[in-house]
Amino acid sequence: MSAADFLLAPEVQKILTVVYAAPDQQFSFSELAQRCKLPAEDVARTVAHLVGSGILKLHKPKGDEAEAVAIDRTFVFYGELRSIAFKSFAAVEPVRAMLRGKFKDSVVRAFILGEDADGTLELLVVHGQLMPDEVAMTLACQKLSKNIHRHLKMQVISNISFNGLTPRDAVTAKLASGAAIEIIAPGDTKAQLAVEKVGLLQSAKKKLATLGRSAG
Numbered sequence: 001m002s003a004a005d006f007l008l009a010p011e012v013q014k015i016l017t018v019v020y021a022a023p024d025q026q027f028s029f030s031e032l033a034q035r036c037k038l039p040a041e042d043v044a045r046t047v048a049h050l051v052g053s054g055i056l057k058l059h060k061p062k063g064d065e066a067e068a069v070a071i072d073r074t075f076v077f078y079g080e081l082r083s084i085a086f087k088s089f090a091a092v093e094p095v096r097a098m099l100r101g102k103f104k105d106s107v108v109r110a111f112i113l114g115e116d117a118d119g120t121l122e123l124l125v126v127h128g129q130l131m132p133d134e135v136a137m138t139l140a141c142q143k144l145s146k147n148i149h150r151h152l153k154m155q156v157i158s159n160i161s162f163n164g165l166t167p168r169d170a171v172t173a174k175l176a177s178g179a180a181i182e183i184i185a186p187g188d189t190k191a192q193l194a195v196e197k198v199g200l201l202q203s204a205k206k207k208l209a210t211l212g213r214s215a216g
Helices: 010-021 029-036 040-053 078-087 092-102 134-148 159-163 170-176 200-215
Strands: 056-059 068-071 107-115 121-127 152-158 181-184
Touching: 010 029, 010 040, 010 068, 010 078, 029 040, 029 068, 040 056, 040 068, 092 107, 092 121, 092 134, 092 181, 107 159, 107 170, 121 159, 121 170, 134 152, 152 159
Parallel strands: 121 152
Antiparallel strands: 056 068, 107 121, 107 181
């Protein structure tokens, strides 16, 4: 289920996931059918609807090339529709589902910091007491990348490191930008927060301070 189900049919969502991941690329009908794992007739019917609506534009074949389609950036709602796709079925929802499903015991927060020119998603994952298994995370990201047709660039840090970020850190600026989206918030998973260990010297200072207040 997607938050966009009321607005866009499943076939439309699958095709838009592919074309929005590479907005400058042209796709033949057979390529779309293969990437979307849809029957050729469903792709032909859906593409005809999207072309008629102005969302996609048809490129006439040259020579022996097959007929192809691409995103039409002049579509009046291009920005709005792309944003809806990104915030639901094309990026946010599948990334969130992967982290909540396979890593619910370790991930306490997660953000999509943005995407670069080639559609690569930059992710920040914050773990608690347990750190996500590196091999499992790599395999999960590879599978997800294939499903959403985008590369993933992920940074994993502890909640202690996250809380210690300063304005000088590059990640802080990205989190403060309008492009960053929090996809997992505190309490969304079963992960427990890591507790910062207090050194012996710090512990002694705290005890002395407590004793001093009691004596006063």
